[in-house]
Amino acid sequence: MRPFPILALAAFAVAPSALLAQSNPTNDSVVAKIYDEGMHHSQAPRLAQVLMDSIGPRLTGSAANRAANDWLLRTYKAWGIDAKNEQYGTWRDWTRGVSGLSLISPRTRVLEATMHAWSATTPVGGVTADVVVPPPASEVGDSAGFARWLAGVKGKLVLISVPQVSCRPDSDIKFWADSAVYAHARAERDSVARDWQARFAAAHVNPRTFPQMLERAGAAGVLSNTWSRGWGVDKIQSARASTIPSFDVSCEDYSLLARLAEHGQHPRVHAVAEATVAPKESPVFNTVAQIRGTEKPSEYVMLSAHLDSWDTGSGATDNGTGTITMLEAMRILKLSYPHPKRTILVGHWSGEEEGDIGSNAFAADHPEVLKGLQVLFNQDNGTGEIDTVQTNGFVNAAPALARWMSAMPLDLLKNVTLMTPGVAHNESTDSDAFDCRNAPGIFLTSSDWSYTDYTWHTQRDTYDKVNFDEVERNATMIAEFAYEASEDPNMIARTPRVPGVGRRGGAAGVPACDQAPRSWATATRR
Numbered sequence: 403m404r405p406f407p408i409l410a411l412a413a414f415a416v417a418p419s420a421l422l423a424q425s426n427p428t429n430d431s432v433v434a435k436i437y438d439e440g441m442h443h444s445q446a447p448r449l450a451q452v453l454m455d456s457i458g459p460r461l462t463g464s465a466a467n468r469a470a471n472d473w474l475l476r477t478y479k480a481w482g483i484d485a486k487n488e489q490y491g492t493w494r495d496w497t498r499g500v501s502g503l504s505l506i507s508p509r510t511r512v513l514e515a516t517m518h519a520w521s522a523t524t525p526v527g528g529v530t531a532d533v534v535v536p537p538p539a540s541e542v543g544d545s546a547g548f549a550r551w552l553a554g555v556k557g558k559l560v561l562i563s564v565p566q567v568s569c570r571p572d573s574d575i576k577f578w579a580d581s582a583v584y585a586h587a588r589a590e591r592d593s594v595a596r597d598w599q600a601r602f603a604a605a606h607v608n609p610r611t612f613p614q615m616l617e618r619a620g621a622a623g624v625l626s627n628t629w630s631r632g633w634g635v636d637k638i639q640s641a642r643a644s645t646i647p648s649f650d651v652s653c654e655d656y657s658l659l660a661r662l663a664e665h666g667q668h669p670r671v672h673a674v675a676e677a678t679v680a681p682k683e684s685p686v687f688n689t690v691a692q693i694r695g696t697e698k699p700s701e702y703v704m705l706s707a708h709l710d711s712w713d714t715g716s717g718a719t720d721n722g723t724g725t726i727t728m729l730e731a732m733r734i735l736k737l738s739y740p741h742p743k744r745t746i747l748v749g750h751w752s753g754e755e756e757g758d759i760g761s762n763a764f765a766a767d768h769p770e771v772l773k774g775l776q777v778l779f780n781q782d783n784g785t786g787e788i789d790t791v792q793t794n795g796f797v798n799a800a801p802a803l804a805r806w807m808s809a810m811p812l813d814l815l816k817n818v819t820l821m822t823p824g825v826a827h828n829e830s831t832d833s834d835a836f837d838c839r840n841a842p843g844i845f846l847t848s849s850d851w852s853y854t855d856y857t858w859h860t861q862r863d864t865y866d867k868v869n870f871d872e873v874e875r876n877a878t879m880i881a882e883f884a885y886e887a888s889e890d891p892n893m894i895a896r897t898p899r900v901p902g903v904g905r906r907g908g909a910a911g912v913p914a915c916d917q918a919p920r921s922w923a924t925a926t927r928r
């Protein structure tokens with residue numbers, strides 16, 4: 403998911419103490435059983451270690467994505483829970499091989515670099531090439547000058563991102579520097595960014611389509627950097643070019659290459675990019691499991707988290723933690739509440755990172771689930787304790803949620819805020835696929851735990867970043883939510899929030915449902 407902008411959270415917040423003041427102490431044995439199983443007998447660390455370390459990152463369409471589907475299936479079956487892998491389409495089937503960049507001149511250094519997902523490969527043995535940088539506007543002059551420069555990139559590795567003056571986070575500079583030094587450091591960053599943009603503006607070149615120009619010009623590959631503004635972290639997603647290799651180079655090493663090239667010190671790099679690509683697209687699946695309802699089997703309480711991830715790190719907090727949370731919640735429920743009134747269903751989606759594709763496909767393919775949906779709980783922003791229950795614009799959802807929360811043990815909820823009425827989101831995470839179809843998808847937001855800067859889509863999104871005390875509490879809370887939602891005699895009313903008014907009149911702030919592309923070939927965004 404993308405972190406929500408602060409504005410999207412603008413809503414009325416109910417303090418948990420206000421909720422709990424209305425609650426009656428419960429001696430409900432199921433509540434107590436769920437709590438005991440989740441908090442004292444958690445399987446989350448063991449499950450997460452297999453998913454994150456052994457299966458690893460789960461790029462949509464890859465063999466690892468399917469291995470994760472199969473592992474979930476086996477795990478559910480071992481617990482006596484019905485599960486299936488439901489194919490919703492096909493996707494490019496790419497698996498990372500060995501890759502790396504080494505500076506070989508003017509000195510030797512192994513560079514910290516990660517091949518982008520779906521990158522093209524180098525010839526066997528790799529390539530050794532000069533590294534070049536687009537020239538400054540003052541040298542290029544105009545588009546004719548740029549074209550002359552472009553003619554010389556054949557066989558070279560080209561830097562396509564702005565280099566950083568410093569890879570020291572601004573917060574660190576601010577901590578150590580006086581205000582004048584800090585202001586100067588910020589001004590230098592801004593000046594370099596403006597200079598970089600000017601190189602393309604002077605030549606009338608769109609930086610977004612620059613990689614394709616380089617492919618046509620015969621470049622050996624593209625090197626980029628998407629610094630995440632923390633120590634040693636980059637956002638690393640899909641390849642910037644389709645026919646030549648594409649690497650993210652860490653902020654420090656990218657900036658080193660840029661300085662060497664700018665100062666005429668002729669950096670030369672050996673690049674290896676190996677990957678296997680299936681000749682045809684392969685099937686992509688959502689894993690769906692259920693504990694069938696005994697009284698109202700065609701009414702559903704749904705748990706939701708995407709299984710796919712970007713192909714750096716291990717997809718630990720995006721969204722291994724959500725996956726493990728929902729898996730563990732189902733295990734707890736099967737042991738503590740094996741005969742629910744409503745059917746408890748879980749969706750482990752693929753294709754979220756490419757635009758909530760798996761969840762949108764499921765919602766489009768299962769009108770019966772949308773019709774009978776009591777509520778869906780989605781979690782997708784990392785390892786932190788759930789601190790906000792967002793009702794996403796369903797104005798009458800809050801009383802039911804407050805009632806359910808009031809029946810839970812206090813320590814599960816001591817830091818939780820119920821955000822109501824909230825707003826519907828668009829293309830942020832999988833609950834959107836349900837909200838846009840007027841089926842209540844609730845988003846459970848976790849406290850950040852440096853997700854935004856450090857783990858979200860970065861190469862540092864690994865098992866060690868998971869805090870299992872938090873994950874165990876989250877799984878227990880979600881199992882309690884599922885129990886209460888299943889038992890409630892009433893369904894949540896689906897009254898949507900009154901939409902905003904656009905600048906030119908008409909409704910605003912009402913997200914449209916995405917049409918899930920069913921193949922890589924028909925997708926517009928990857």
Ligand SMILES: [Zn+2]
Pocket residue numbers: 403404708720721754782
């Ligand atoms: Zn995510």
